[in-house]
Amino acid sequence: MLVRPRRNRRSPGVRALVREAELSPEHLVLPLFVQEGNATATPIASMPGQARLTIDLLVEKAREALSLGVPAVEVFPLVPEAQKDARGSESANASGLVPRAVRALKQALPELVVITDVALDPYSSDGHDGVVVDGRVDNDQSLPILAAMAVAQARAGADVVAPSDMMDGRVGAVRHALDEAGFTDVLVCSYCTKYASAFYGPFRDALESAPRAGDKKTYQMDPANVRECAREVALDEAEGADWLMVKPGLPYADVIRFVRDASSLPVAVYHVSGEYAMLKAAAERGFIDYERCLIESLTCLRRAGADIIFTYGALDAARILRAQR
Numbered sequence: 001m002l003v004r005p006r007r008n009r010r011s012p013g014v015r016a017l018v019r020e021a022e023l024s025p026e027h028l029v030l031p032l033f034v035q036e037g038n039a040t041a042t043p044i045a046s047m048p049g050q051a052r053l054t055i056d057l058l059v060e061k062a063r064e065a066l067s068l069g070v071p072a073v074e075v076f077p078l079v080p081e082a083q084k085d086a087r088g089s090e091s092a093n094a095s096g097l098v099p100r101a102v103r104a105l106k107q108a109l110p111e112l113v114v115i116t117d118v119a120l121d122p123y124s125s126d127g128h129d130g131v132v133v134d135g136r137v138d139n140d141q142s143l144p145i146l147a148a149m150a151v152a153q154a155r156a157g158a159d160v161v162a163p164s165d166m167m168d169g170r171v172g173a174v175r176h177a178l179d180e181a182g183f184t185d186v187l188v189c190s191y192c193t194k195y196a197s198a199f200y201g202p203f204r205d206a207l208e209s210a211p212r213a214g215d216k217k218t219y220q221m222d223p224a225n226v227r228e229c230a231r232e233v234a235l236d237e238a239e240g241a242d243w244l245m246v247k248p249g250l251p252y253a254d255v256i257r258f259v260r261d262a263s264s265l266p267v268a269v270y271h272v273s274g275e276y277a278m279l280k281a282a283a284e285r286g287f288i289d290y291e292r293c294l295i296e297s298l299t300c301l302r303r304a305g306a307d308i309i310f311t312y313g314a315l316d317a318a319r320i321l322r323a324q325r
Contacts, residue, residue, distance in 0.1 A: 021303035023295065025069030025318035029115065029268075029310040033206050034058050034101045035078040046202035047273055048280040050312055052078050055101050059108045068318035072113035074162065074310060075101050078207055079122045087131055088123035092148040099156035106157035115189065116153040118146055118174060119165040127211040129165035129219065137219055139167045146170050147177035154183040162189040162245065166219045172239035189268060190241035192232045193255055196220035199248045199274030206273070223251075226258055233262045241265065243308065248272040250297055253304040260305025269301050271311035279313070291320050 008018045033052040035042060041051040053061060062073050077097045083090040090096055098116055105114050119129040120142065126132040130142030142165065150161040161178070163170045171190045178186050196217045204210040221228060233244060244263055246256050247270035260267050279297070283290035294313045301309050311317065 021299055023299045023302050023317075023321065025314075025321055026071055027302065027307070027309055028070045028298075028314040028317060029072040029074055029113075029308060030062075030065045030070055030314035031074045031076060031310055031312060032058055032061060033076050033078060034097060036080060036097060044202065044206045046205045047277055047312060048284065049316075050206070050276075052206065055104050058101055059104050062105055062109055062112055065315060065318070066109060066112055068315060068322065070314050070318050071111075072115055072160075073105070074115040074117060075105075076117050076203075076207060077101075077122050081208075084123055084125040086125055088120035088145060088149075091120060091123040091145065092152045094152050094155065096152070099152055102153060102156040102158050113159045114157065115160040115162055116150075116158040118150050118153070118161050118163040118170075120145065120149075121165075121209040121211075122207050124209075126213070127209055128214075129216065130167050135214075137167075139169070139219075142167050143170055143173040147173045150174045150188075151177050151181045151183065154178055154181070154186045158186065160187040160189050160243070162191065164191040164194060164245075164247075166191065166194050166216075166221070168235075169239070171236045171241050175240035187242040188240060189243040189245055190236040190239075191245040191247055191270075192236040192241065193229045193252075193259060194220050194245070194247045195223050195252065197223060197248050197251075197272070197274075199251070199272050202273035202277045226255055229255060229258050230262055233259055237263060237265060243268050245270060245310075246306075249275055249301050249306075249309070249311075251275075253300065256301065256304040256306055266307040267305055268308040268310060269304075269306035271298065271301060271309055271313070273312065276312040291316070295320055 035052040037054045040054045044050045102114055121129045128137050130137040153161050243266045245268045249269045249271040279293055282288045
């Protein structure tokens with residue numbers, strides 16, 4: 001008897017019935033960049049289609065996301081240089097840019113899931129995710145500052161705080177601080193496996209947050225490693241993480257699968273700025289079909305084991321998926 005796998009591919013209906021990985025707008029999170037001012041959108045040259053938005057426009061973009069079925073946004077700030085210092089003090093300011101943006105989002109869109117980034121690089125005059133002391137990032141001095149930032153964000157109304165700094169022990173410090181402050185229902189999305197990747201360039205352009213000296217290789221993971229993820233997953237689970245993040249996305253599909261198999265927690269994946277920018281740039285040159293490649297990329301992340309996908313293409317993907325229904 002000749003085995004014919006092609007029978008399961010014979011029509012759109014049959015293919016839909018046997019499809020293993022599903023992608024829908026409900027799986028997506030839209031990252032947004034917020035800046036000071038009013039009624040102003042500042043395009044980001046290295047991320048076509050993306051812009052830094054003032055709070056009023058940020059709310060409207062989030063409203064659009066909800067209307068398309070995208071349930072969540074993550075907020076990243078462009079902090080004015082005058083507000084940056086060596087300890088990232090502005091990060092815990094209750095009247096700072098992120099808390100104001102969170103309050104505006106939750107007031108206008110109570111059902112929106114608002115996620116906030118916990119790391120010092122947007123606030124630091126050194127551009128690192130932790131405090132720099134004598135030329136190196138000091139892990140333990142960074143923890144109370146990160147914890148205070150998370151509490152300020154939770155107090156403003158954040159549903160999920162997302163430590164992306166990769167300091168050892170920061171999940172436990174953040175969870176303890178949230179609980180002590182009475183925010184026991186605020187989730188912690190740990191960037192548990194964040195690599196020292198070259199794919200973050202456009203993001204750092206957007207926030208003007210590149211390190212002033214050195215690099216992030218002493219605290220972000222080596223792209224050559226995967227077994228190391230087991231330690232990070234185990235530690236962050238024990239410290240109280242609710243979600244686990246893998247960053248970047250497609251070049252690390254094996255890591256996504258590794259984390260998925262190692263944990264029962266929801267796994268989030270960040271389809272990062274460089275991945276998005278490559279799709280846009282290649283499409284502008286006529287080399288690829290942006291829409292088809294975007295959906296294929298995000299579907300592959302789901303197939304690898306992602307429950308949640310953070311992507312700058314969330315609105316584009318939601319429109320495409322809705323049109324396909």
